Amino acid sequence: MINLKKIPFYYKTIDMTSYDLLDLRTGESVEFYASYLNNEIQTQIRSRNKCKNTIDAKASDLKVFFEYIYNAQEIFFEKKLNINASLLSEIILSYPEYLTYGIHAKSTIAKETAKITNRKIVKNTTANRMLSTVNKFLSASSNHHQTLKIANDKNLINIELSSENIHKILLEKRLLSTFEKKLINEKSIIAQVVQGGAKYSNTNLFKTSYRGLNNLQEYKHFPIEYLEELLDKANTYRDRALWALCAGAGLRISEASQLLLEDINIVTEELKIFSYKDRIECFEGLNYEDIKYLSFKGRENNDAYFIEPFKRIFFESITLYLKFERPKALKHKYLFVTLSNKNKGKPLFATARSSLNRTIKIVQKKINCPKKNSNGDFYTIHSLRHFYGFWLLNYHTTPCGNTFKINEVQLFMGHAKLASTQKYAVIDKLISKEKMRQANSLLENKTLREYKKERIKALLDGK
Structure with a gap:
């Protein structure tokens, strides 16, 4: 080879x-x-x-x-x-x-x-x-x-x-x-x-085709049923806070790992996301090797829009992390740092992505989380951001039952283009199938003409 x-x-x-x-x-x-x-x-x-x-x-x-x-x-x-x-x-x-x-x-x-x-x-x-x-x-x-x-x-x-x-x-x-x-x-x-x-x-021949063999799992989000257990079994307060942030506010791992201490307010439970560009404090206490890892993909807003219970989990965990785990008197101001003895205190963004995914992989094994696909791959931290978009579009509702539209999810995720949001906020097929089943049940033993009259009457009655 x-x-x-x-x-x-x-x-x-x-x-x-x-x-x-x-x-x-x-x-x-x-x-x-x-x-x-x-x-x-x-x-x-x-x-x-x-x-x-x-x-x-x-x-x-x-x-x-x-x-x-x-x-x-x-x-x-x-x-x-x-x-x-x-x-x-x-x-x-x-x-x-x-x-x-x-x-x-x-x-x-x-x-x-x-x-x-x-x-x-x-x-x-x-x-x-x-x-x-x-x-x-x-x-x-x-x-x-x-x-x-x-x-x-x-x-x-x-x-x-x-x-x-x-x-x-x-x-x-x-x-x-x-x-x-x-x-x-x-x-x-x-x-x-x-x-x-x-x-x-440049031709249409240069594209993938579906023959049924590549039947990998369609959804990219971390399994909803295992997410809370994942956070509960995290080995450190730092990991619990980081994962809750990516799942509960939809942050990219690059955005989360580049947060400064001043970007969060534990008292008011607010968090802002900024680019390192034009922020001198982002370069303080860093060496050249760390600086080269700074990156920012772009974000249309600076606010983090949390969903519960991840907001509560994040602020609880980040408080304990700052108190018991994050080393004191570091030269830089980055919130998340490595905790290993070899590079303890080094900004987390400057560490290999594979090491971050290795941590979440270990916990997935511990909780017997199903694999991501038929290849036996584990979910990565980025799957938590996918969960955020998927949950907001399909399951998040107001007390009145109002759901969130795709352009609202786009705002929360900070995407400039709607097409980017659509890769995350995908429709849950189970919900769509259930809607179709319930809609069909209303047609049972009725003609289409009878059903049309009933729907018109219901609309006029405000139902």
Whole structure:
């Protein structure tokens, strides 16, 4: 298996980390990878919406894609696979199946590559995000190469030829060693992918399809029935407060972990969410290594809108955390810090996300919480924010029975776009089915004409 290495580069001038992608066999970078990520960072800076997690996700998505390209082409040449289309189109257009079906893919290249990489399948929503990243990369790369008028290296083979002609043309060049052949093949494919892959990724063929195998759980929210027990079994007051905050006010973990002491008022039970930008106090007591982890995805309001009982749980737990767990006399003012002996007192936002999810995973095991999907994955802290949107849309009501509309949930979650809220505030199908059942019960033993008259009379009577 060919593995590519993500190399991080921290730029102090812009306070962001970018990446390069290296083939450790040759030390060469994947073409346009670093340039694209740098352009994405500059776009974020111009829009004052800097978010480290977004860049990290794009860097990882592209790494998965290029590792697939490298391994797929090697399998093609080593196993002499027979395909009907051009190699470039076959590799790119089989990528969605590689992500969602793995070793069960219909495409031979996708299936054989998944066996080598041991790729774990992902649900369609995750795959679509990854495909979107690849599509934007290939489109940007195509425009870049078109602008610079960079032609393909004429010394490399043309992989747009049919598969049966590739070996013939390669051998006509000269007698090459196996390693030379492999490098020529790889360079040719990568060059074609980067420079011309957009013509395939921009089509409707470059998307996921549903065949029934990828039946992962649809809902992303933490199971409602296990949420209160999760908080009760938290190992520290800090974790209990943090989880209650993400579930009860819908905060992102990046927002919650970057709160300052002055952002909460325990007496009035109020909490504000601010970006670290333009706040000098956010940089006080931090070193350069910690500063680079500061990020803010963007939020349309600064208020936290709590739902009970999580509001009570949060303020009770945060009071006990400040009294018994958070170290005294720290140089920085961040509310949540690490409690381990090794890095005790370090701001929580500067720790690895995996360590935060490891903590919540341990408690899920303790309470026998069901797995997130058929892959056996555990819920992450982000599932608590999903719970917030899901609960508000489906179950939260006023004493008069009034429910909350999607645009109100959008306000509470701080989203600028309604489409973002719709990913969290999804309709509970059980409620919809029950509504349909109850509505149908009113039609029993009645004609549609009779039912219409009854509904009109009820409306006129104000019922």
